Amino acid sequence: MSRRSDGSERRRRRESPDIPTPTEVCYCLGERDLGALELHCAGCRKWFHQRCLRDLTEFYGLPFMVCYIFKCQDCSPDKKESWSMKQTNFSHMCVMALANMTYNHYNEIVQNKKDILSVSAQGPKYFHVEKEIVPFFAENWENLTNNPRRVKNSWHVTLSKTLAKETELFSVNPENESEVGLSELNLLEIGPFHENIKKLLQLGRRPPANQPLPTADSDTNDSDSGPKTRGAAKRRREESSSRTSSMTPTKLSAPSPALSDFKMPVVTIEKPMGLLKKGTLDAGTVVEGMDGTVAFPYNREGMQYFYAEKDVHVPERDKFDNVDPELANQIPAHIYRWQVPNQVVISTNDRAHQLEVSDDRLTVTGKDGYAVARATHFILYGKWYYEVELLDQPEGSHTRIGWCQQLASLQACLGYNQFSYSWRSKKGTRFHNAIGRTYSKEDYRVGDVLGCLIELPERDHFKGNVKGSRLPPTRKDKTLLNYKGRIFFEEKEERKEEVRVVPQPGARITFFKNGVSCGTAFEDINSGAYYPAVSLFHSATAKFNFGPDFKYPAPPGARPICERAEEMAIELALSDMLFLTEKADELQQNVETKLRTLATTN
Ligand SMILES: [Zn+2]
Ligand SMILES: [Zn+2]
Incomplete structure (x- = not known):
């Protein structure tokens, strides 16, 4: 349990070898600010203070977020900061919760904020699962995930199981098995590129977009090790058996009846986490079009999503089938087309989420x-x-x-x-x-x-x-996004x-x-x-x-x-064809460039 906390050496080991650890912090060239909300850039791997953000001025949330992709102005292709949420599971939520709890605990007892790092480095600060961690989740659910709040209290059990199982991330108090702490002792390291947190995402890897996901029912998707995907359970088994841990896992006691008796307090949500103002990200699952159950991201302030299907009129449409779903934005968008519903109904994701x-x-x-x-x-x-x-x-x-x-x-x-x-x-x-x-x-x-x-x-x-x-308008000039295994056009609103x-x-x-x-x-x-x-x-x-x-x-x-449905489908097809014809050369070049780029990165 005595882990070293002077991040430098370990940090070097953690970062992928091609991205050197930056020495600078943020645009302001300042210092890390423990306990404040900071974002880790996926490009340059510098940390940025939320207060210094230039484009994401409405960004908010709890510190120690771990499940996102942020790009700073320098690293973003359009020179504008971008942030997108990745799908969170209970492990991510636990890391974020424990980091905040640890920080808050020490912040109350130290004289000088600067001492928090050294005090917290002494050893894990343990918290009682049912008396402290569950209430923290209940109070902060919307700040820990964009998944809807669980209605049933069965998530308490999932939480306990997660804490017991992810032995690289969480340590059980050897003196009291009802208490758990964060294994990582350097709170500055908590972020999306932490080695053990990254592993969680690898486990949660989704199949390529052309393989439909099984129905994702958000209320039964209580998976504690990533989204349910084909082969995920198998991969998890393989992964966990090949994992070696220097820590001996102590068995966490089964949740007591008191735990499941805990009632979720009624919390008024002023803002869900992230950039979302129009609604939460997950629009639930609905059938739209001909290909089964699809989870939609809600349109949010400044951003709209349009369900996409491959365009049969584009010869290169199958050439990007093997691209990692995380890299959907690297796929030329014109090989897809906007799939407008075939009848006029209330929009799935272009509406207020609470209705x-x-x-x-x-x-x-x-x-x-x-x-x-x-x-x-x-x-x-x-x-x-x-x-x-x-x-x-x-x-x-x-x-x-x-x-x-x-x-x-x-x-x-x-x-x-x-x-x-x-x-x-x-x-x-x-x-x-x-x-x-x-x-x-x-x-x-x-x-x-x-x-x-x-x-x-x-x-x-x-x-x-x-x-x-x-x-x-055609959507073929927009960017693609993979959301829960489906492809959407992502369009910035005027x-x-x-x-x-x-x-x-x-x-x-x-x-x-x-x-x-x-x-x-x-x-x-x-x-x-x-x-x-x-x-x-x-x-x-x-x-x-x-x-x-x-x-x-x-x-x-x-x-x-209702007559608009068929008419708009025809008009959109025309709009798409005009785009493909007018930009034919440019699009062809784009396909070749993207294929080359993807070939070299693999
Ligand atoms: Zn700054
Ligand atoms: Zn950057």
Whole structure:
């Protein structure tokens, strides 16, 4: 248990040989700041203070994060800092929790913060599993992982098992087997490139994207040694038998009844960890398209994800099958195409995460404050219509329905900013850019069927205007991301402040109550693409009807939004083909370069 703590020699051994240990810290050329949130760059391997970050200015979280890929400005291809979460398992969470607990413990007893390192180097600080570690997890769950909180308390057992099993990471107190401490005594070493932490990721390696994963049910995926993948259990067995540890594992006592009696306290989550504002990363599992269960990353502030499939029109599409899933961003994105759902439903991942969506993805129930759910498809021109039926609106809950653009805030009401327009259940008020105006003058209630009509200029109106080509954008020019074994396009959202909206003369929105028009609600609405959307306050429930069969006849000339699915699929295919044709030479070169690069790195 007497491990040396003067990191230097060990650090050299830990880093992969081709990346020398940097002597500099951060852009500020300062010093490591134990106990503050610092990020370890995957490129130059320098540490960066969270407070010094230049692009990720909204980054937050607990110190001692271990499961991410961060690139500093110098190491990022576009010279902008990037950060992405890797899938966490209980081992990662335990390391992070114990490092924080250890630091907090010493921070309370030492006079000078600088002494924490030397005191903590004396030997592991042990914590009682059920009395200290479990409560820490319960309090900080959202800061330890993006996986949803476990509903059942069976995770306590998983936690105990993890602590007992990962003998290289955790030491059991020889004098009290209910207590566990961190084996690594130098807290400065805790990060994504710690040798034993890296091993966890290797165990969790996923198969290439073309091998579908088995159904990942997040609530049963209590695996303590990485995600469940084909052969993972076998690899784990092989790995653990080949592992040699200088430490003799002491058997951790089985969890006592008291442990499983522990009740998760109710914690209000202000911010989930990381950069996420629109929602948490894991959108749960849903069926979309033809290839089974897919876990979606939620769109988040500044970043959107689009499910991708291989494009059969690209001859080189199979040449990157053997690329490590972690390196998905090295694969030329144009060999994939955006797989738009084949019917208009509520979006899986482009909505506020806390909303409850029915299996058919047409009904949505709110929770707490106003939050937005929107459809999978958007419109760029023409006259379109859909209905919403209010199924439930308990006392104190409200509904706003209408239309929104991509940049509308999802954790807000519809009509919150200049990117959305809405009609509220209470008093029939209409809202845009946070301003409410008198409109239909009476509440709409449970049982009412509400019609939403949008009229944009027809496609011909935009002819000759390159910017207004009225085709959905190809995603082939974006970056690929492997999320839980599936490939997504990752697209940076335009910054709201930089988007200039202009009124579109003649474009307007009208609402209908039980088939009767309430009059034009908004005229000369802002130009752009529009999604059908609702926002719900507390537990109101609304059901979308995208047609073609409406409860009340659609206004003359208006098309049911369901027709948009096929139309958009055709338009997107056209958009993709145009991109492939226009960039043919460039794309071919890119394929060759990427293949060469990948060949030399392997
Ligand atoms: Zn700094
Ligand atoms: Zn760097």
